[in-house]
Amino acid sequence: MHNPPALEVQNLHAWYGESHVLHGLSLTVREGETVALLGRNGVGKSTLMRSIVGILPTRKGTIRVWGADAIATKPHRIAQLGLGYVPEERGIYASLTVYENLVLPMVLSDRGMSTDEIFELFPNLKERRGSLGGQLSGGEQQMLAIARILYAGARLMLLDEPTEGLAPVIVQKIGEVIHLLKKKGISILIAEQNLHFAARIADRFYLIDEGRVTAALDRDEFLASRERVEVSVGV
Numbered sequence: 001m002h003n004p005p006a007l008e009v010q011n012l013h014a015w016y017g018e019s020h021v022l023h024g025l026s027l028t029v030r031e032g033e034t035v036a037l038l039g040r041n042g043v044g045k046s047t048l049m050r051s052i053v054g055i056l057p058t059r060k061g062t063i064r065v066w067g068a069d070a071i072a073t074k075p076h077r078i079a080q081l082g083l084g085y086v087p088e089e090r091g092i093y094a095s096l097t098v099y100e101n102l103v104l105p106m107v108l109s110d111r112g113m114s115t116d117e118i119f120e121l122f123p124n125l126k127e128r129r130g131s132l133g134g135q136l137s138g139g140e141q142q143m144l145a146i147a148r149i150l151y152a153g154a155r156l157m158l159l160d161e162p163t164e165g166l167a168p169v170i171v172q173k174i175g176e177v178i179h180l181l182k183k184k185g186i187s188i189l190i191a192e193q194n195l196h197f198a199a200r201i202a203d204r205f206y207l208i209d210e211g212r213v214t215a216a217l218d219r220d221e222f223l224a225s226r227e228r229v230e231v232s233v234g235v
């Protein structure tokens with residue numbers, strides 16, 4: 001029997017108060033896939049991620065994580081499904097050390113990476129393990145935010161614009177980390193404005209507009225319709 005997809009979203013609607021933001025969005029991330037969400041600012045990429053992890057509870061539709069019903073799962077238990085989320089703001093505690101930030105998550109899945117494994121993946125976090133979160137560069141904070149959900153047991157990662165505001169050389173490093181995670185079989189859904197970066201790392205692409213999927217593309221289709229994608233993403 002095949003494993004269920006890492007993530008299956010069907011006909012998802014989500015609201016902030018009266019404001020209806022997701023309008024029947026459907027997508028799939030298969031096990032081990034890296035899938036990019038592309039779309040202009042404000043089309044609902046972050047809202048989709050918040051809906052999946054339950055931070056935005058006003059949603060309707062189906063969300064399955066490895067076959068389990070994510071809507072029925074309390075947000076503080078979502079890590080136990082093997083799901084981890086890195087928001088755009090990254091959420092690093094400025095006054096805690098790298099090590100403390102790493103081991104902070106309270107509810108863990110039993111499959112989390114060990115600190116040794118994490119420091120092997122992120123050697124510069126090992127070097128800086130005693131530095132305060134607030135002393136890290138944006139790129140190091142992003143790495144730490146990714147490391148933290150791996151420690152908590154994420155096998156499916158939702159990454160919201162991980163390269164935003166980072167220098168090209170750091171973006172390159174994040175790309176290398178994502179390649180290593182892919183090799184380990186981690187499934188990834190990534191919201192990304194940097195098309196060049198998305199093209200390097202993703203296996204499939206969804207174009208999002210006004211809270212809906214407007215196209216689902218595999219790599220060849222993405223590369224063949226690059227101009228159309230650029231127009232719809234607004235770059």
Ligand SMILES: Nc1ncnc2c1ncn2[C@@H]1O[C@H](COP(=O)(O)OP(=O)(O)OP(=O)(O)O)[C@@H](O)[C@H]1O
Binds near residue numbers: 016041
């Ligand atoms: N907390 C909130 N309360 C009310 N409306 C919100 C809230 N957060 C986002 N929105 C609205 O929901 C819509 C989708 O926003 P969302 O942040 O999901 O877009 P996005 O595609 O992730 O873009 P960005 O990259 O700018 O975050 C926008 O119209 C936005 O103004």
